[in-house]
Ligand SMILES: Nc1nc2c(ncn2[C@@H]2O[C@H](COP(=O)(O)OP(=O)(O)OP(=O)(O)O)[C@@H](O)[C@H]2O)c(=O)[nH]1
C-alpha cells in the first residue's frame with residue numbers, strides 16, 4: 001500500500017503548536033541534547049557510555065514491575081531414604097526385613113500462562129518437593145510434590161551450559177570434600193554416610209561384611225549409569241520457545257487421548273503439567289532389597305538420590321502485533337497513549353521509556369479507536385491534576401471518545417519500546433536489551449520526529465540497527481510515522497503561510513527518500529500529541545496485522561491436517 005501524503009495533508013495538521021508554547025520550548029531543549037549524540041565520534045561514545053551506565057542503574061531501580069531476562073536454577077526434589085526395619089509379631093522373634101523404599105522426589109515442569117506478562121514473579125531457585133522416607137512394615141515413602149513453574153507466553157527457555165551453569169550433585173559433592181581438604185579415607189567415609197542407612201549400632205559390623213561391599217559396588221554402577229545418562233542428556237541442552245506458534249492446547253488434547261477417555265471411572269486423569277525440565281531423584285531401597293541367600297537379615301538401606309540440577313536462562317520476547325521503533329523523544333510513548341488506554345511516561349528527555357510497554361488498540365466499526373485526548377507530558381498532567389484536586393475538582397478527564405454506539409470490529413496490540421540510537425548494536429544506549437521484544441512483532445513501524453534535524457538520517461540509522469541486530473528484521477517495517485507534524489506549520493511567533501509549503505516539501509523529500517531506499521512504505525504525517533491523522537495510522541496498521549494473522553492461520557492449517565478428536 002502506498003500513499004502520497006505531502007500534497008493531500010490537511011493544512012490544519014501543521015501549526016497546532018501555537019496552542020502550547022511551553023511544551024515546544026521544552027522539546028527544543030531536547031533537540032540540542034540530541035545533537036551532541038550525533039556530533040564527534042569519540043564524544044558520542046563517551047556520552048553514550050556514561051548515559052548507558054546511568055540508564056542501566058535507573059532501569060534496575062525502577063523496573064521491578066517488568067523483567068524480561070532471568071537466570072534461574074532448577075532442581076528436581078531429592079528422593080526419600082530407604083528404611084531398615086524388621087517385622088515384629090507375636091511368636092515370631094525373627095521376622096523378615098520390612099523397611100519400605102523412599103518416595104521419589106518431585107519434578108519441575110514449565111508451563112506458559114496467559115495470566116503473566118513479566119518474569120518478575122518467577123523464582124530464581126525452584127526445587128521439587130522431597131520424597132518421603134520409607135518406614136517399617138513395608139511402608140514406602142510418599143512421592144515429593146511436583147512444581148509447575150509458570151512463565152508468560154513469549155518466553156524462550158535455554159539451558160545454560162557455560163561458566164554460569166550450577167554444579168551437578170556429583171560435582172558439588174566433590175567440591176565440598178576438596179574445600180574441607182579431606183584425605184582419601186575420610187572421603188570414603190563421607191561418601192558412605194551420604195549413601196547408606198544402617199541399623200542402629202550395626203554400622204561397623206555392616207561395613208566389615210563382604211555382601212555390603214557387593215551392594216556398594218552395585219550401587220556405584222547404578223550411580224555411574226545415572227551420571228552417564230545425565231551427561232548424555234546435556235549433549236542436547238533444553239530449548240523451549242513459548243512463542244505465538246506454540247499451541248499449548250494441543251498438549252492438552254494429546255493428554256486427553258483415546259486411552260484417557262476410556263479410562264475406568266475413579267482412576268486419576270493425567271493433568272497437564274507442562275514440559276518436564278528436571279526430574280526428581282529416585283527414592284532409596286529399603287532393607288528387603290538387600291536380602292541375599294548369604295544375608296537373611298540385611299541391616300542396611302540406601303539413601304535417596306538427588307534430582308537433576310539445571311541452570312536455565314529465561315528470556316521474555318513480548319508478543320505484540322505492532323512494534324514501534326524510533327529514536328528517543330520521537331514520540332513513541334505519546335503515540336501509544338493516543339492509540340490505547342495505556343499511559344506510559346511521556347517526557348521531553350531521552351530514554352524516558354526503559355522497558356517495553358504494550359497497549360491494545362480497539363478499532364470500532366466507524367474507524368474510531370479507544371484512546372486519544374491531548375497527551376501532555378506526564379509531569380505536567382500530574383501537576384494539573386494536583387491543582388484540580390486541591391480545588392476540589394476531579395482529575396483532568398481524558399477527551400472522551402466521540403461515539404460509543406458502534407461496536408468493536410478489530411483489536412491488536414502495540415508495543416512502545418525504549419529509544420534506539422546509532423551504535424545500539426555495539427550496546428550503546430540501552431543496547432539491544434529491548435529489541436528482543438520487537439523481534440516477534442507481526443509488523444514494525446518507524447516513528448520519526450518530522451520536525452527534527454534529519455528524519456532521513458534517523459531512518460537510515462534505525463534500519464541499520466535493526467539489520468545489525470537480526471538480518472532481515474527491517475523488512476518487517478511497514479510504515480513510517482512522521483510525528484510532530486504540528487510543529488511545522490505557521491504559529492503565533494511566525495504566522496507566515498509559506499511555512500506550510502516548507503512543511504510539505506520536507507515531507508515530500510522524506511517520502512521520496514523512503515520510496516527510493518526502503519521501497520513502497522507508507523509515510524504518514526501525524527501529530528500524536530494532538531491526535532491528528534491517527535485514524536489513518538490505525539487503519540493501515542489494522543490492515544497489516546489482519547493480513548499477517550490470516551497468512552499465519554492459513555500456514556497453520558496447511559501444516560496440521562485436521563484429525564477429528566471425538567472428545568472435543
Ligand atoms: N508538539 C508535539 N510534541 C510531541 C508530539 N509527540 C510527542 N511530543 C513530545 O515529544 C516529547 C517526547 O515524547 P515521548 O512520547 O516521551 O517520546 P519517546 O519516543 O517515547 O521517547 P523515549 O521514551 O525517550 O524513547 C514529549 O515532550 C512529548 O510531549 C507531537 O505530536 N507534537
Ligand SMILES: [Mg+2]
Pocket residue numbers: 332333334344345346352353416417418
Ligand atoms: Mg517513551
